[in-house]
Amino acid sequence: MEPELADPLSAGRRRRVLITGAAGQLGHALQQAFAADDVLALTHADWDVAEPPRDRLLQGGWDLVLHAAAWTDVDGAEADPQSAAAVNVGGTANAASLKAPLVVYSTDYVFDGRKRSPYVESDGPNPASAYGRTKLHGEAAAGTKAWVVRTSWLFGATGHNFVRTMLRLGEERDEVAVVDDQRGCPTYVGHLAEATRVLVDGDLPRGLWHLAADGECTWADFAEAIFEEAGLECAVRRITTAELSRPAPRPAYSVLRSGRPGAPQLPHWRQGLRACLAEIRG
Numbered sequence: 655m656e657p658e659l660a661d662p663l664s665a666g667r668r669r670r671v672l673i674t675g676a677a678g679q680l681g682h683a684l685q686q687a688f689a690a691d692d693v694l695a696l697t698h699a700d701w702d703v704a705e706p707p708r709d710r711l712l713q714g715g716w717d718l719v720l721h722a723a724a725w726t727d728v729d730g731a732e733a734d735p736q737s738a739a740a741v742n743v744g745g746t747a748n749a750a751s752l753k754a755p756l757v758v759y760s761t762d763y764v765f766d767g768r769k770r771s772p773y774v775e776s777d778g779p780n781p782a783s784a785y786g787r788t789k790l791h792g793e794a795a796a797g798t799k800a801w802v803v804r805t806s807w808l809f810g811a812t813g814h815n816f817v818r819t820m821l822r823l824g825e826e827r828d829e830v831a832v833v834d835d836q837r838g839c840p841t842y843v844g845h846l847a848e849a850t851r852v853l854v855d856g857d858l859p860r861g862l863w864h865l866a867a868d869g870e871c872t873w874a875d876f877a878e879a880i881f882e883e884a885g886l887e888c889a890v891r892r893i894t895t896a897e898l899s900r901p902a903p904r905p906a907y908s909v910l911r912s913g914r915p916g917a918p919q920l921p922h923w924r925q926g927l928r929a930c931l932a933e934i935r936g
Contacts, residue, residue, distance in 0.1 A: 684850065762866070764804065
């Protein structure tokens with residue numbers, strides 16, 4: 655069923671914000687961060703972004719579109735790159751067709767991970783996976799008037815993510831095997847959503863921005879921190895990416911930092927973890 659849209663633009667009203675991917679962890683966090691606005695939050699059932707928007711969305715008079723809908727199954731994209739591209743490239747183009755100020759979310763997987771110092775906006779992308787290629791093409795589909803936010807290793811209190819998986823496994827097992835040769839910035843979606851609000855409210859220039867948590871770690875480091883903060887007695891056995899044997903290649907090093915003046919600064923990933931666990935408990 656088509657969602658009911660808010661009233662047309664009127665003087666003195668709140669900003670009209672459209673959020674795609676509202677059922678996902680980032681979409682959920684964006685709804686909280688922009689709760690003071692007049693928000694229409696669309697799930698996949700409301701709008702499959704791989705399909706063109708309906709007329710009422712095109713005529714919505716949006717002040718801001720936050721495009722959080724995405725194909726995020728990295729290995730699935732390797733098996734079915736066309737379907738991943740339909741969402742990550744075609745879906746972004748469809749969001750851009752709404753002709754409103756647009757925020758699009760991209761990924762550290764646009765880099766090959768061969769660098770050993772943080773990636774900044776001026777570094778040339780070289781994705782090694784089908785997922786990374788679809789996200790890079792999606793950046794281009796956003797157009798020159800969008801804020802393109804690259805981020806990494808997202809986690810939150812809702813949805814499917816590493817923190818929630820580790821909490822479940824930590825309750826069920828005495829030991830888990832976790833990759834220790836991939837290094838990045840685990841980023842709490844609540845902090846990313848707040849940084850997005852700073853980005854658009856601060857009238858920072860459109861274009862490419864790297865917004866990820868401060869600090870860096872491996873997945874194994876992150877798992878140990880989760881168990882420690884959650885009080886779970888579960889050991890971490892450190893393994894290599896080769897031992898895990900996944901279909902899609904992952905960047906070995908994908909720490910993101912911004913080289914742009916005025917870039918919003920996110921808290922350390924450990925603070926994000928604590929905030930996430932508090933949200934889950936609460």
